[in-house]
Structures are given as structure tokens and as C-alpha cells.
Amino acid sequence: MELRTVSQVSRDYGISARMLRYYEQMGLLESQRKGGYAYRVYDEKNITRLRQIIILRKLRIPVKHIISILSNADAARTVELFRRNINELDKEITALSTVKSILTRFVEEINEKADVKLQLLGDETLFSMVGALSFSNNQIKEIKENVSMDELNKASETLDKLLDKDVRIMYLPPMTVAACLASGEGCEEKANGAINKFVTDTGLTKIKPDLRQFGFDASKEFQGTGVPSQAYEAWISIPDDMEVPAPLIKRTFRGGMYAAHVLRAWDFQDWVLLREWVNASGKFDNAWGEPRWTPDETGSGQGFEEQLNYWVNAKNGFKMEDMQLDLLFPIRAK
Structure with a gap:
């Protein structure tokens, strides 16, 4: 029986590692660790199940309905x-x-x-x-x-395809953030987990009820759509004078304009569609890579993924099924 790693499945089917993890948390897929494999793998049964999920999603069947369809023999x-x-x-x-x-x-x-x-x-x-x-x-x-x-x-x-009505133009104000950089398999979970623990340990939701949480792929080179991140950094906004424990560090974000689009059904192909919208815009220029924070060793000026309901999620135990993400693409006026 052939076993395939997360990277192989992501590449073969053009979906992100985070989407695979989302399907796992929703009970649709199951990965495993096998002797001789350094990473999580999927067996043929789960690959078949993934193909079914992909077809149903392309038919615009909501995930909650897919769960019922694939778990019910009726x-x-x-x-x-x-x-x-x-x-x-x-x-x-x-x-x-x-x-x-x-x-x-x-x-x-x-x-x-x-x-x-x-x-x-x-x-x-x-x-x-x-x-x-x-x-x-x-x-x-x-x-x-x-x-x-x-x-x-x-x-x-x-x-x-994204239309003008699907994209909002917003300005992110300057802020101080606590940042955590993680690398390797599951780096998104590691970075976000460290930030979530920091928020819980410090009671940050009470200290700063208007807190905002961001994350971005900090890989040295573009990995390709659907390929797992090699490094990921998560942020949480904090009071300017707040101290942060290692391995977290403080960063200063200078603010900037962003094209925003709510992530649909955890389909990270939306990043590609958002980039295409920005590049085709007659009003805004692509500002990817423009320096926007210091220190900037993790690649200042990339796009963010912001949890829109982070304060609520923090109160409810950080459940992935309750998360809603905004994709934020850096832009500047022409």
C-alpha cells in the first residue's frame, strides 16, 4: 500500500497543507506516522477520500454537507x-x-x-x-x-474568480506586535500555538481587547501554491511597553494599505486569485516585499492572514472550525 507525505499530497492535488489539516480536524481525513517516515503520511483509503472531497467542493458542496455525505451510508x-x-x-x-x-x-x-x-x-x-x-x-x-x-x-x-465586490481596500495602522517564528513540519501550528499560549498566560484579551492576530509564510523562497510552508511567523498586537518572553520577540509594524478578501472554505488558492486581482487593478500597485516592519529578518512586506474573530476564538479555546481568516495583500495607490 502506497503512503504519501503531506508535501506529496499537497503537490499532487494542488491544495495547501493547512487545508489538509483542516479536513483532518473536521474528521474528513486521517493522517498517520509510520516507521521510516519523518513526516505524517496518508494511506490509499484517505487519498481516495480526498479525491471525493475535492470533487464535492468543486461542485460547491459546503464542508458541513460533505461531512454528512461521507459519514452517512443513507x-x-x-x-x-x-x-x-x-x-x-x-x-x-x-x-x-x-x-x-x-x-x-x-x-x-x-x-x-x-x-x-x-x-x-x-x-x-x-x-x-x-x-x-x-x-x-x-x-x-x-x-x-x-x-x-x-x-x-x-x-x-x-x-x-474575484470581482471588485469581493475585495475590500483597508489600511492597517501602525502597531507593536509579539512575534513567533517556527520552521519545519507543522510550523503554522507551532507559531500560532506559541502566540495563543502567550495570550492565555498574560490575559492579553483583557489587557488589550482590541488585539489583532496575523500570520504569514516566512519561507526563504516561494514554495509554490499548495506546498507546505518551510517557516511561518505569527503575530499578536500588544501594548507598546509590554515585555515578551523568548522565543517571542517584539516587532514594530509601520502600517500600510492592503487588499483584503475573506478566505473561502479554507481554499488557499484564493491567494492566487487575490494576487491576480491586484495585478489587474487600475487603481493600485502590487506592493509585495515593500518594507513595513522592523526588525525585518523574516521578509518584511509580505501578505498577512488575519483571524477576524480572534478575541472570540481566544475565549472559546482556539477551535479551528470557528476560525475565519482575512487574506491581506500589500498594495499602494498608483
Whole structure:
């Protein structure tokens, strides 16, 4: 039976080590340690399960539904969940079809009237056109019985692409942080674990209730999307005069502008989509690598992953299933 390491699985299936760990914590996957292997490994049973998860996620099935589907042998329950997701898709399709039909009728009406000034949009016919639209409950007219993985991937890319409405522009103010750098397998867990312990030991949530938590890949070189980090640094904002115990150190963050996007379903491919949005922006320049904190031996100016609800998570025991992350990409105005 072939065993594959986390790195191999991440590379072969293009998903991050953190996503694999998330699936494990949600009870969908199980890794193990075997004699002769320095790292955690997955057996063929779990690789098969991962393939199932990937397909279901590309079909836009929520993780909570996947848990029920894969842990329940009841076909009726699975059909019920699939139908629930089909109903949600029908609503989206109906809404998009409505918008498409209105725009199509606008084009036809404008072409017929040669309405260069678009007076149509202020005309009563606008409402009559909208009112005349009618749609069936199910907009799916045809179902392709054989959909290839390439087609599924293309559909997923189209649906997941970031639009302007998906990205917020924000300014992170200057702050002092306690930082922990960890390396090797599980470096994200090590760094975040040390920060969480520091917060608990010092009662920081009471001292600084507006605290903010950040983390970033501190690998010396880009590892590639889906490849586990070789080093990771976690931060927590602290009062300027607060002392921190080793191995934590203090850093001074000078502030800066960021393009922000909430991580969807722990899919770290969103980093790639956010970078593409920034690079295509007509208002902002990519500022990755711009010096923004001191000391900067861990690569000042990278993107952050911020826990949006850290204060609540700290109160509830730092449960991964309760975490919500914001991806923050450094930018500057053109």
C-alpha cells in the first residue's frame, strides 16, 4: 500500500497543507506516522477520500454537507443534501437569468430606438419590460450527463474568480506586535500555538481587547501554491511597553494599505486569485516585499492572514472550525 507525505499530497492535488489539516480536524481525513517516515503520511483509503472531497467542493458542496455525505451510508440523506444544493444553485441561476434577460431586452430596445442618450432607463417602459419577464422554477434546460474534470475545473475557475465586490481596500495602522517564528513540519501550528499560549498566560484579551492576530509564510523562497510552508511567523498586537518572553520577540509594524478578501472554505488558492486581482487593478500597485516592519529578518512586506474573530476564538479555546481568516495583500495607490 502506497503512503504519501503531506508535501506529496499537497503537490499532487494542488491544495495547501493547512487545508489538509483542516479536513483532518473536521474528521474528513486521517493522517498517520509510520516507521521510516519523518513526516505524517496518508494511506490509499484517505487519498481516495480526498479525491471525493475535492470533487464535492468543486461542485460547491459546503464542508458541513460533505461531512454528512461521507459519514452517512443513507442514500436518502445524501439525495436530500444534493437536492438542497441544487435548489440553491437554481436560485442563483434564476437570478442571473433575470439580469441577463433584462440586459438583453435593454440592448434590443436601445438598438431599435437608437437611444444614444439612454433615455430608456428613465422611461416607464423599463418597468413594463421587467414585469413582462417570466421564468420557470428551474432554469436548467439541459443536463450534460458526461462532464469532464477539465470542464469542472473551468467552471470552478469562472465561479471563483474575484470581482471588485469581493475585495475590500483597508489600511492597517501602525502597531507593536509579539512575534513567533517556527520552521519545519507543522510550523503554522507551532507559531500560532506559541502566540495563543502567550495570550492565555498574560490575559492579553483583557489587557488589550482590541488585539489583532496575523500570520504569514516566512519561507526563504516561494514554495509554490499548495506546498507546505518551510517557516511561518505569527503575530499578536500588544501594548507598546509590554515585555515578551523568548522565543517571542517584539516587532514594530509601520502600517500600510492592503487588499483584503475573506478566505473561502479554507481554499488557499484564493491567494492566487487575490494576487491576480491586484495585478489587474487600475487603481493600485502590487506592493509585495515593500518594507513595513522592523526588525525585518523574516521578509518584511509580505501578505498577512488575519483571524477576524480572534478575541472570540481566544475565549472559546482556539477551535479551528470557528476560525475565519482575512487574506491581506500589500498594495499602494498608483
